[in-house]
Amino acid sequence: MPSDVREDGDPIQKWEVQLRKGSLELAILASLWSGRLYGLEILRHLEEGSRLTVPEGTVYPLLSRLRADGLVEAEWVEGEAGHPRKYYRLTPKGRRQALQMQRSWSSFAASLDHLLAPLRKEKR
Amino acid sequence: MMSEGARRLEDYLAELRKGLGRLPGAETEEIVAEFRGHVVESAGVDPSERAVAAVLDRLGPAGELASQYATESLLVRAERSRSPWLLLRGLVRLATVSVAGFFASLGLVFGYGLAVSLFLAAVRKPIAPDRVGLWQIGEDAVSLTLGWGEPPVGREILGWWIVPIGLLAGVCGFWVTSWLGRWCIRRLRRSPVRLTS
Numbered sequence: 066m067p068s069d070v071r072e073d074g075d076p077i078q079k080w081e082v083q084l085r086k087g088s089l090e091l092a093i094l095a096s097l098w099s100g101r102l103y104g105l106e107i108l109r110h111l112e113e114g115s116r117l118t119v120p121e122g123t124v125y126p127l128l129s130r131l132r133a134d135g136l137v138e139a140e141w142v143e144g145e146a147g148h149p150r151k152y153y154r155l156t157p158k159g160r161r162q163a164l165q166m167q168r169s170w171s172s173f174a175a176s177l178d179h180l181l182a183p184l185r186k187e188k189r
Numbered sequence: 190m191m192s193e194g195a196r197r198l199e200d201y202l203a204e205l206r207k208g209l210g211r212l213p214g215a216e217t218e219e220i221v222a223e224f225r226g227h228v229v230e231s232a233g234v235d236p237s238e239r240a241v242a243a244v245l246d247r248l249g250p251a252g253e254l255a256s257q258y259a260t261e262s263l264l265v266r267a268e269r270s271r272s273p274w275l276l277l278r279g280l281v282r283l284a285t286v287s288v289a290g291f292f293a294s295l296g297l298v299f300g301y302g303l304a305v306s307l308f309l310a311a312v313r314k315p316i317a318p319d320r321v322g323l324w325q326i327g328e329d330a331v332s333l334t335l336g337w338g339e340p341p342v343g344r345e346i347l348g349w350w351i352v353p354i355g356l357l358a359g360v361c362g363f364w365v366t367s368w369l370g371r372w373c374i375r376r377l378r379r380s381p382v383r384l385t386s
Binding site: 103104105120121122125126129130133134141146147148149150151 | 219220222223224225226227229230231244247248249253254257258261265378379
C-alpha cells in the first residue's frame, strides 16, 4: 500500500465503514436467500462467504428493522443446541427487495468497475 | 453456583434489559433471549469469563445495543403515527445521528408552529378583530399577530378573510407537516448512517 494512503488511513477506514454499512442490508438479505438462518449463522455466513467483517452487535438491531419492514419473518425453534434459536427467513416482499437491490448493486458495481479500469492498470 | 462467565453474561443481559425498559415486556424478553443464545453458542455452555468477555466485546456495550432497539421502536411507532409529539420525538432522536434529522426536526417545529398560529389567528379574529391579522409592515415583510399585545404599525392585508384562510391553511399545514414528518422518518429510518460501525 502506498505510504500516503497508510499515513492517511483514517479516511479510508471511514470510507470502508460507510461502504460496509451501505451494503449490510443487501448482504443479510442475500444470506437468507437460500433458507432460514439464525443470527449467529448469518454472521458466520457473512464472514466466511464474503469475508465481510461485521460488528456483531449491528446485525441484530438491523434484523429487527428488516422484520419491522416486513422483509424478513422470525420464528423461535427449540433445537438440539439446548436453547431456543430465533430463525429468520425472507418474506415474499423481502425476496422482491433483495432482487431489486441485487440488480441495482450489480449495475452500480459494473459502472464503477469500468471507471476504475485505468487505476488498475496504474497499479500493475 | 454461578461461574464468573455466567455472572458476566447475566450482568450484561440485565443492563440490556434495563436499557430496553420502554419496550413491551415480551419484546424485551425476546431480544434478551436472542443475545443470551448468541453468547452461549459463541462462548460455550459453561464458558470462562474471558470467553464471555470476548463475545460481549464483539457485541458492543449493552446500553448502545438497547439504544438502537429503543430508537427503532420509537421510529416505527412515529412512522405510523399522527401524533405531533411522537413525530417530533422521532425526528429529534434522528437529529442526534444525522444532519438531515436535525433539519427535519427544525422543519417540523416550524411547520407545526405556523399551522397552529394560522389556526389561532382564525379563531381569535372575532375576539380581537383590531389586533389579530396579517399585516404588511414593510416592503417585503409581513407579520401575523394573534391579539396579544399591540398590533404592528402597518396595513392589514386579509381582514376577515383571515378566518377561512387561517382555518384552511392551519388544518392543511398541520396535515402536510405531519405527512412530511412521517416521510422524513421513513427515509431516515432506513438510512445506513444509523448503523453503528
